[in-house]
Amino acid sequence: MTDKIAEQLARCFSLAFPQMDPSRYSTASAENTTEWDSVAQVTLLSLIGEEFGVEINFEEFEGATSFEALAGRIREISARA
Amino acid sequence: MRLGEALRIAGQSRGERQKLIHLLCGFTPLHLATFIKAYLSLRFPNDSIRVGTGLYGDLEGNIQQAANSNAEGAIAVLEWADLDPRLGWRNASGWNRQTLADVEAQIQEKCRRLEAQLSALSQRMPVAVIGPTLPLPPLSHLPPAQTSALELQWNATLSDFLERVGRQKGIKLLSAAALAMRSAPSLRHDLEMDLQAGFPYTLAHADAMAQLSTSCLFAASPKKGLITDLDQTLWRGILGDVGSEGVSWSLEAKSHGHALYQQMLASLAESGALIAIASKNDAGLVEAALRRPDLLIRPEQIFPVEAGWGAKSDSVTRILKAWNIAADSVVFVDDSPMELAEVSEKQPGIECLRYPSSAEGLALLLWQLRERFGKADIVEEDRLRLNSLRAAAQIESDLPKQASADFLARLQAKVTLENVSADHARAFELVNKTNQFNLNGVRYTEAEWKARASRPGAFLTTVSYEDRFGPLGRIAVLGGCVDEDRCFVDVWVMSCRAFSRHIEFQTLRQLFKKSRASAVRFDFRPTERNGPLQTFLGQFFPAECLSSATIELSLARFEQSCPTLFHEVIE
Numbered sequence: 193m194t195d196k197i198a199e200q201l202a203r204c205f206s207l208a209f210p211q212m213d214p215s216r217y218s219t220a221s222a223e224n225t226t227e228w229d230s231v232a233q234v235t236l237l238s239l240i241g242e243e244f245g246v247e248i249n250f251e252e253f254e255g256a257t258s259f260e261a262l263a264g265r266i267r268e269i270s271a272r273a
Numbered sequence: 274m275r276l277g278e279a280l281r282i283a284g285q286s287r288g289e290r291q292k293l294i295h296l297l298c299g300f301t302p303l304h305l306a307t308f309i310k311a312y313l314s315l316r317f318p319n320d321s322i323r324v325g326t327g328l329y330g331d332l333e334g335n336i337q338q339a340a341n342s343n344a345e346g347a348i349a350v351l352e353w354a355d356l357d358p359r360l361g362w363r364n365a366s367g368w369n370r371q372t373l374a375d376v377e378a379q380i381q382e383k384c385r386r387l388e389a390q391l392s393a394l395s396q397r398m399p400v401a402v403i404g405p406t407l408p409l410p411p412l413s414h415l416p417p418a419q420t421s422a423l424e425l426q427w428n429a430t431l432s433d434f435l436e437r438v439g440r441q442k443g444i445k446l447l448s449a450a451a452l453a454m455r456s457a458p459s460l461r462h463d464l465e466m467d468l469q470a471g472f473p474y475t476l477a478h479a480d481a482m483a484q485l486s487t488s489c490l491f492a493a494s495p496k497k498g499l500i501t502d503l504d505q506t507l508w509r510g511i512l513g514d515v516g517s518e519g520v521s522w523s524l525e526a527k528s529h530g531h532a533l534y535q536q537m538l539a540s541l542a543e544s545g546a547l548i549a550i551a552s553k554n555d556a557g558l559v560e561a562a563l564r565r566p567d568l569l570i571r572p573e574q575i576f577p578v579e580a581g582w583g584a585k586s587d588s589v590t591r592i593l594k595a596w597n598i599a600a601d602s603v604v605f606v607d608d609s610p611m612e613l614a615e616v617s618e619k620q621p622g623i624e625c626l627r628y629p630s631s632a633e634g635l636a637l638l639l640w641q642l643r644e645r646f647g648k649a650d651i652v653e654e655d656r657l658r659l660n661s662l663r664a665a666a667q668i669e670s671d672l673p674k675q676a677s678a679d680f681l682a683r684l685q686a687k688v689t690l691e692n693v694s695a696d697h698a699r700a701f702e703l704v705n706k707t708n709q710f711n712l713n714g715v716r717y718t719e720a721e722w723k724a725r726a727s728r729p730g731a732f733l734t735t736v737s738y739e740d741r742f743g744p745l746g747r748i749a750v751l752g753g754c755v756d757e758d759r760c761f762v763d764v765w766v767m768s769c770r771a772f773s774r775h776i777e778f779q780t781l782r783q784l785f786k787k788s789r790a791s792a793v794r795f796d797f798r799p800t801e802r803n804g805p806l807q808t809f810l811g812q813f814f815p816a817e818c819l820s821s822a823t824i825e826l827s828l829a830r831f832e833q834s835c836p837t838l839f840h841e842v843i844e
Contacts, residue, residue, distance in 0.1 A: 201458075204298065207280040231303065234470045236665055238304060250469040 221258030279311035301471035308483030345720035384434035395443030456481035498547035501690035517562035545655025551588035586619035654746035695726035707766035760790035
């Protein structure tokens, strides 16, 4: 289940950050990724909404500005569903 | 299209030529810009698309900035919040009566300014304008089921504004009805995204807006002809079984769908589309049925009628020959999947549409036909096209393939040359749809067309023709630049209806005469379809010269090969 979430989230990253080397996805964050700005964050969240078939509530993703944090929030949402 | 797919397509837009299009809005452009870039990338696969955006909350400033750019088009999106911020969801300055009473004056003033700015912008580039797509917030004291007088007043002001803007040349208004068919009004607003990111649309709505606005801004070339079957298509019933009085198209006979289809064909014919019939039927019976006075398309709007017992594809081939147009400019409609498959196999380029058995399917077919044949302008030549094709068929049947000098001398032909501006709709249409007699096959966007006309020494000439068989209207366009005694031609097209009359020779003779050039250089490029142009140039140049990009024809060489011309020339 966890791997599947990471795999799906990686797909979102490949679209939001087409220049990023896939090996970097798991450690990527807004702090270490120049192109991860507010527009990229909204794009990522919209892609996550599409990929996982969920309505995005920005509050739920507040502060989730790394691959790991995003995956964690998705896991929480999935567990609730 | 999903956002992920749009990002992937937009990311692959890496053509050689930059194409800048502005998205003008007061909200954060975000995913709408992505979808627009994706659709434009699909439409122009050889270009590198850039979607220019502006500042949040400054629609007017963004329009002004675009007007100073070298963009090739703009899509302007107006929501209620752009007309008055108090009508947006991100504003909380009160929905009290005093505030609302003041909104009308603000909308009027804003519309007045936007009209002037959009008008100025449209002088520079084509503009697609989208009126408010989101509903007003619940600001009235009335229950939602009841419309308020204020809301009606605002809508009336907005409608007046859009009507004035839509009349301006260079501005295309997006159809609210077409948008509603693709995007239900209740599923358009994403309030969470609006409040958090300043982007007000759901992804599905942004996708629909992008798809429609890009096709509105850069409409595809309309199809030129439609070939229709008769039995169970133009009418209900089998003509051979029930006779010409037995076939029907009426509410009473529960066959009204066929009346709607006939009505659509008549409308397409009126706007210049060619309509022909390919039917496996007895020719005499067909003639009798087409003479019925209640038929909603007039028999003179149909040419040719191919009725017989041979293969449908043979009929279609003969019709294409009579029209002298390629199969990919034509739609074939039949109720039989077998006939559609047979025609499609023999004429792979033709678009085959099945006449449906359900009312819902019929509505879809009628919209599809409007989509394929829709055009912004209807010009005089659209009215003349069918008659000139009939005349051409008559001439062809009466005379040997290559018209004799004696015959041409008796045509009483008149060639009229007229210098026109880049705004000339027929010239632009001809250049963008002619394939066979086309110097280089280059297609232009409106912005490119206007830009080439602003070059120093630029000229653009239309050529009209008429003879004792009737007028053909404007059938050729010649354009280029003249610099002292040098003449360069990069646009030359002529409708296939005008072949075999030596109009192309007369056009060149007049070009030499007017430009006083001793030689004319042509920006020639061979294409898969400009064989007739290549044949014409082949009279002046050996074949090996016709692979080069620029060729030069001297006056002496031209006159050496030019036949005797009998046209009366009018300038």
